[in-house]
Each structure stands twice: as C-alpha cells, then as structure tokens.
Amino acid sequence: MATAEPAAQTHHHEPQSFWTKYVFSQDHKVIAMQYMITALIMGFIGMVMSWIFRIQLAWPDHNLPFMRFLMPTNMESGTLQTPGYYMLVTMHGTIMIFFLLTAILTGGFGNFLIPLQVGARDMAFPFLNMLSYWFYFLSCVVITVSLFVSTGAASAGWTSYPPLSALAKATPGSGLGQDLWLIAIALFIVASTMGSLNYVTTALNMRTKGMTLMRMPLTVWGIVVAAVLGLFAFPALFAGAVLLLLDRHLGTSFFLPHLVLGGEHIVRNGGSPLLWQHLFWFLGHPEVYILILPAMGITSEILSNGARKPIFGYKVMVGSLVAIAFLSFIVWGHHMFVSGMNPWLGFAFVITTLIIAIPSAIKTFNWLGTLWKGNIRFTTPMLYAIGFISTFVTGGLTGIFLGNSALDIPLHDTYFVVAHFHVVMGLSSVFGIFGGIYYWFPKMTGKMMSERWGKVHFWLTFIGSYGVFWTMHYLGFMGMPRRYFNYESFQFLPPSMHALQIIITISALVVGAAQLIFVVNFLYSWLRGPKAPDNPWQATTLEWQAPTPPPHGNWGEHLPEVHRWPYDYSVPGASADFVPQTVPVEVEPSGEHHRRAVAVNGHTNGHSNGHHA
Template sequence: MNQDVAAVQGPNVAHTHHGDDTGHHHEHHEQHFIWKYIFSMDHKIIAKQFLITGILWAIIGALFSVFFRLQLGFPNETFPIMETFLGKWAQGGKLTPEGYYALVTMHGTILIFFVLTAGLSGTFANFLIPLQIGARDMASPFMNMLSYWFFLAASIVMFASLFIQTGPASGGWTAYPPLSAIKEANLGSGTGMDLWLISLTLFVVSTLLGGLNYISTILNMRTKGMTMTRMPLTIWALLFTAVIGLLSFPVLVSGFVLLIFDRHFGTSFYLSELFVGGKALPYVGGSAILYQHLFWFLGHPEVYIIMLPGMGITSEVLSNHSRKPIFGYFAMIISLIGITVLSFLVWAHHMFVTGMSPFLGSVFVLMTLLIAVPSSVKVFNWLTTIWRGNIRFTVPMMFALGFVSMFISGGLTGIWLGNSVIDMHVHDTYFVIAHFHIVMGVSAFFGMFAGIYHWYPKMFGRFMNNTLGYIHFFGTFIGAYLIFWPMHYEGLAGMPRRYYDYSAWESFKHFEGLNVFISVVVILTFIVQLVFVLNFFVSIWYGRRVTTMNPWNSPTLEWTTPIRPGHGNWPGEVPTVYRWAYDYKDDGHGNDFVPQTTPIQPGEEVH
C-alpha cells in the first residue's frame, strides 16, 4: 500500500495518489500560531483540540452534577455558591425545580455527546489512526478540521443555551416529546430546546465528517505491510466506532427533523390528543413512541460508540504494560464485530414499559442478553492477557485495570436490566443510573484516562506527574464505587430517577442519609478530577521530558516517530510493517518486544 506523502502539503493535493514512496523530508517552515494551532489540519493538533474542548466540557458537566447532588443530598439547605454560578436558577442558594431539571438534562447531554463521544473518539481516532497505521495524516485533513469546527459550533450553541432567559433544554437528555415539543409543557422546551436540537444536529455533522475520515483512512492509507490483521486493536475499535456512528447518527437527525416540524410547523408526527395550558391542542394521530424508536436507534448504539474506544485502548494498554500479547486477537476483533452488529438490534430494551407489544419486547430481551456474550469474551481475554504477564503498574495500567473492573460491574447489571421482567420494576430508577454510570460513564472515562496517560508522552513530549496520576486513579476508582454501588439498592427499592426532592414520599424518604453520603463523595471525587485537570495542563509545559523515542517499549508504529513529531509524522519514509502489533517476545537482544517495523527473522514463527 503506497503512502501518499504529499497529502499533507495542502488541501488541494489531498487526493493525489502518485505513489511516491521515496520519502522526501518534510521541512515545514514555522507556521503562524493561527495556522498551526487554531485552523490546523494536522490530525495531532485536531486531536488535542477535541481533547481540550472535551476536558472543558467535562468540567462543566461534572460541576452541574455537583450542584444537583447538593440539592439531592441537602434538600433543605441553601448554598450561596450555587447562586454565584447559576443566578436566578438558584435564587438565594436554593436550586429551583426548573434549574434542577435543566442541570440534569445538560449533565447528560454534555457528558454523553460532548465528552464521551467527541472528547473520546474525536481525540483518539484523530491522534492514533494515522500514527498507528502509518499514515501522514487523515484521508481528508480539511474535512477533519471541519469536523472539529462543527463540534465547536455545536458546543458554542449549547453553551449559549445555558444563558437564555427560559433556560436550556430541561426535558431529560432523551428529550421525549410531547414534553420537549410543547413549550407550554416545560420551561426548557422553548428556545432552549431549539438550541439543543440545532446544537446536536451540528454535532452529528461533526461526527459524520470525522467518521467518514476515520473509516477511509483506516481502509485506504495503511502503510506498506500494515494488513488489517496487523493493526492494533485500538484501530479496530475506532473503525467500528466510526461505522456505528455513521449508521446511527443520521437516524437521530431524522427524528430531530420531525420534532422540529412538530414544534414549529404544526405537524403531528409525535403528538396526539393533548390538553396543555388549559386548552386542547390541534394535534391528532401522531405517536410519541415513534420518537423513542428513532432516538434509541441512535441512543443504544451510542452506548457502544462510547464504549468501543475504551475497549480498544484498554486492550492496547493492558497488553503493553503486561509485556504480553493481547490474548485472542482475532476473538477480540470478532467480538467487536458482534457488538457492532448487535448494538443495532437492542434499542427497544429502553422501551419495555411504553406499552410496546410484549412479543416485540421478548425479541429485544433475547438480543440484549446476547450482547453479553461478546462482552464476556472480551473480559475473559483481558484477564488472560494479564495472566502470567510481567505487569508494570504505571498510571495508564491502573486505569486500564480499573476499566475492566468497572466494565464487569456495570456490564453484569445490564443482564438485570435487559430482562424485561426485571426492567418492569427497576426501569427509570436509580438502578438504571447506577448501571449506566458505571458501565458507560466511569468505565468509558477510565478507558479515556488510560489513553491520555499512555499517549500523553506522544502528544506533548512530556510525562504527566505519576504521583498525581495515582491519586487521581484511587480517588476516582474508590469514589465511583462509593457513589454508584449504593444506588443499586435505591433503585431496587423503586426510587425513581430525575426527582428533585424525595421528602414527601413515604416509600423513598428513608434514603435521606444515603443521599447525603453520596453527595459528599461526589464533591470529593469532583475535586480529585481537578487534580487530573491540573496535572494535564501543567504537565504540557512543566512535565518531565520524554528522552527516548519509545518510553513504554511498545511495538506499535506511533513510537517510531520523533519525540515531537511534526506535521507528516515521520521525517523520512513512512516505515514498513512486517508483523502484528503485539509481538511481546524476546528479540534476541535483551528486549521483551519486537517492533512492528522489524522484519521477520529467518525461522521465526509468524503470528
């Protein structure tokens, strides 16, 4: 596969394929700051743009959760700090119900879309794909730049919606109509909802531009010798992430378009027989359930869009820091394929209690529990990967181990929820909150943190501080379990989610003490995240310098680039690949790994 070396020299030559493999040097003269860092077409810079925007959003989203946990833990107290941040939504330091629901909705939207989709796969797909497959940049660097700028536009619109008079969308991150369609039904269903829909549509554009690029880059721009089955699992995971996004996000937009029509142009796609604000509305014949089908057709694959990159990163990090090949490389790929296919066939398990046909429900029970099979294959393969390894407990390794632990805990409760008879009781309770926060919140974050700590040296040419990294790990790991484990009990006791105050309920008010406990742990865990933020930003300038090209002794291609690679990644020729990405064996010179660029020795067994 010939490498297109000229592709990065300008947008107009991005599509030329002249097969020039002689490798002329890329002596970029120093670019202006704006072109180098702002309107950059270098995939590495775009990755950092995604990452830093994602971190900023994560701080906002997490802060929101601190605020609404203050309300849940201390419903009778006032907190002046909330008024400082939230103004009229927390008059006198007491959060209003509208403010509470706006915070809950924004917390979900921000974390799911802006942090764990854009911030996670935006960062690592951009950063790792060209570096690990041996390409000088993405297939279309210009589209790649647009992908970030659409994401930023989506971010700006969403951020702006926080400041409008009627507040941001507040009907839950799922935005079910009619609540989200009728502005009289909910304060946040006015302009806030319009901005929410516009923002997420821009976001989908960004995802599609990125996804097309990731897929075409992986399929077409691998360096010589890099067959598909020699690629690291990170790339496989990112490939399927992009495929899922490409197939499911457009369906979400179609759902949004119908919702916009219902909101503004008098159609009745989702609306029927409503009496709101003291009068009967003219809508007849629509189905509110239709929206839920369209939404969850994205909504469930979205969970895997969030999970797969973390799975790929964990596979890579566990293998590298155990000094042992990933166990069952092909089984890992097949299970990724299994998850990708099944992720499209389980969406209605979010809708068991909508009055959907019980027979249809039973099909989705079957599909949902089936998806546990590829997931458990992955877990057992990870466990076998560290078995008889030679484990270095670096910070990324700690997070990768934490990922596996969280994925097991959260995955197993999925088996509860996937069974409709159990879901009938715990649907929309804290059990669901506990389940999805552990499995796609915390464990996806652990995958992301493992990736950040692991590839930080490649991103910035410096290390993050280890001590702070360990503090971050233990604080987050213990904090997350303390927050979410007891929530399973609240959920089994029937305690509904999205309640502003439980004190009037005979059935739920006795969890008052537990809610205080959870809220206190949330605050502490939030502060621990600030340690990470501090570590991340300060280390960009003051971290320990990387002095060797391959600090983790990894066989993959990204570590064959200079410590601070320029645009184009390799100063000379793009290296040729001769072996798979996990050859952790004696190379005959005292090393415990063989780089992918080392030719197969005579008599050597090929994986």
C-alpha cells in the same frame, strides 16, 4: 495492504502562520488536541453540574449564597430551584454523552491515533477533518449559550422525549433552550459524520506497507468500528431532531397526538411520542457502544503493554468488537419494554440484548487472559486499564437484569438504571479515556505526566466512583425513581435512603476534587513536565517510532514499514521484552507466525522464561 505514497504527500507543506498551525489547522494531531481540550472543558462543565444537583439530592435544605453568581435565575436564593434541577440533569447527560465522551474518544483519540498507528502522514481528508472540529466547536457554543437563555436550557432529560420537549408550555426548558438543544445536536451529528468518514477511510486506505488489517492495534479497530456505528446510527437522531423542530414550530404531528396541556387543546393528529423513542434509541443504543468500543480498544492496548504480554485472543477480540457493533443495532427496544410499545416485540429485544453478553464475556476473559502470567507494571495507564475490567464487569452484569424485560418492569427508570449505565458506559469509557491520556500524553506533548499525582488521581477516582455508583443500585432496589427533585412526598422509601444519598454526594465531590488534581497535572506537565523519550512505555505499536511530538507529516522522509503484529511482547528469544512493529523478523523473532502452535499446545515456550504459575 501497502499503499504507494502519492507524490504530493511526500512533501507536506508545513503550515507557517499561527492561524493555520494552531487554529484552522488541518494536521490531525492539532485537531486531536483541539477536540480533546474542548471535550475536557465541556466535561468539566458537565461534572460541576452534577455536583450541584447531587448537593440538592443529599441536602435539599442547602443554602449556598455564592451559587447565585453561577446560576442567577435558578439559585438566586442560594437554594436550587426545581426548573434549574431539571435543566442540570438534562444538560449533564447531554454534555457527558455527546460533548465529552463521544467527542474525545473519536475526535480526540481517533484523530491522534489512527494515522500514527497505521503509519499514515495524516487523515485521508484533512480539510474535512478541520471542518469536523469546527462544527463540533460550534455545537459546543450553541449548547453552552442555551444555558443562558431566559427560559432556561432544555430540561426534558437527555433523551428529550416529546411531548415534554415538543411544547413550550409543557416545561420551562421547552422554549428556546430546547430549540438550541436540537440545533446543537444536529451540528454535533454533522461534525461526527465528517470525522467518522475520515477515520474509516484513513484506516482502510492509508495503512503503510505491511500494515494489514489484522496487524492493526485494537485501538484502531475499536475507534473505526465505533465510527462505522456513528455513520449508520446518528442519521436517525438527525432525522428525529429535524422532525421535532417541525413539530415545535410548524404544527406538524410526527410525535404529537391531540392532547390537552394545562386545560388548553393542542390540536394535532396521528403523531406518536413512541416514534421519537424509536428514532432516539436507534441512535441511543449504538451510541453507548460508540463510547465503549474505543475505550475497550485503548484498554486492550494498555493491558498488553502493562502486562508485557500479547493481547490474549487478538482475532477473537476483533471479532467480538464487530459482533457487539452489529448487535447494537438490533437491541434499541430494550429501552422501551414498558413504554407502550407492543409487548410482544419485547421478546426479540430480550434475546438480542442478552446475546451481547457473549462477546462481552469473551472480551473480559481475554483481558484476564492477558494479565495471566504477565509481568505487570503498575503505571497510571495500567491502573486505569485494570479498573476498566472491574467497572465493565460490574456494569455489564447489571445489564443482564435490565435486558430481561420482566425484571426491567420494577427497575426501569429507577436509580438501578442510573447506576447501570454510569458504571458500564460512563465510568468504563472515562477509565479508557484517562488511561489513554496518561498513556499517550508523552507522545502528544513531548512531556511526561506526574506518575505520583496520576496514581492519587486514579485511586480517588476509582474508590469514589464506586462510592457513587455502586451505592445507587440500593436506591434502585428501593424503587427510587430517577429525575426526582426531592423525595419528600413519598413514604415508601426507607429513611436510610438519606444516608445513601449523602454517601453518594460526598463520594461525587471527592471524585470531583480528584479531577482538579488531573487538570493541574495535565497543565503543569505540559508546561513544565520532564521531556518524554520517544517510547516511554517500551511499546510495540507504530506511533512510538515517530519523533516526539511527531512533526507535521509524522514520519520525516520515509514512511515506516511494518513487519509484525502489534503485540510482540516477551517474544521467546528476543533481546528485549518488546519488539516494535517496524523491526524485521530477520532481526528479532516474531510470535506472529508460530503464535498458533504455541497457543494450541496450551503452554509456553519453555526457555522463554522460568516462570510457571
């Protein structure tokens, strides 16, 4: 799909002042870095929150006097108070899901990679793109401010189920903190919508000559499909947030029936808390795919590069991304099997949910197929990409338990669920993000990150994360409910659960310490790291053909022209083990046209290498 370049775009006016260059920039690369750094800071806050509540869960009698400086109202005595605990778990979830993962994967990687990987000079709507970041920034400010209001931040869980989230009297955080939570989410949705419109439009309309849809790298596919999900799913939560604000302040009854709270009648009529759950999960389930699809794309990209082999089953990979995205819209009820929703609806949701296992399994086979007969380079990005296969499989398989309504009955709202979604959606997307940062950092900053410290960071994170989240499955078996401040009131939990709690917390602190290594590596490398070559990983995709770091407008005088698909690694007869997409087929052979013949025969071209497994 070749697009003639509009005359106006050939001479991009490079911004001159500090403000237009670094702050109110309309350059997709600057906006990407703004998104990425803001999201990482938010993620850091979310992680510190998890340290504090993990300490509470492992050592309920802790005494940390220095903490009163960080949390004056909730840790005045050095011991975490109950309202503070609920505030922390709520804000940890909210910040991690929306303000870290969603923001960095679409706003960060989407912004940086889409124009560079499809050969565009910038996004389709640069001004909208800038606005998207600033709305996101504003939403971050609002959610951060909410931590400091006198009644405390929202504490009804990241799912904010009413009535707890609808009535100020129901729980301390349901005052101004909950209003700010709803406003922040609404602002975030505005930001995400503006960004997603850009990502989809740019990928559809601004591809350079020769860049057909089926020549787009899987990263772009993953991010664009996630953006489409966001465009369709986020409005449901936006509507929910507005309705909940009305219920809170104007006495409407969308989510509230008549109820008695603390002896006082709250006279409302006809509303149902289940309506919120439907609206929330209509976003909430696609949301987890908004996080995982870009991470799948990034992982596919890195695996192919690191194995020096074409991605296995490119077309099927694209097809399964789209299939997963479609299915994600019709499975939300699996969060509600025991919610009071008509149990017969459970049938449909069991079936649609378990069908997702098929495209997910195909993707897993294809990642393994990519490694098969490869020549693997163990770079830091590759370590993360291989780790992604492990975490995605581990977390995906536990989803087969929870997606089956009968098994969900005992497991629902226990630590088994916490373990499941952290492994499959939290860890896996974080692995995609870290892999992606180590991989594209050289192009973003023009500097190389330390591989040695990258590997230390990876190993501590990988081992520590399984220490945290694998262990949680056992607590789930025991029937330990989530969102408990402590477990001292209950005897059915065996004493060995204390040991598990301590293992989890120590592992979490180790993982936390590892992230400090990452921060130092990131900042030090940016300032002092060795200069990066244009194509340090010997990769095929377009962004590596741009100068490092790419200037405003990305490509200098002429747009690149694409002659082949993005995975020409180890092409038989080629002079190197990678052929960039810009190299004409007359110069180097391409596997794109005879890839079918090669695959159907099930064996490789004999003279390409001497290796047979």
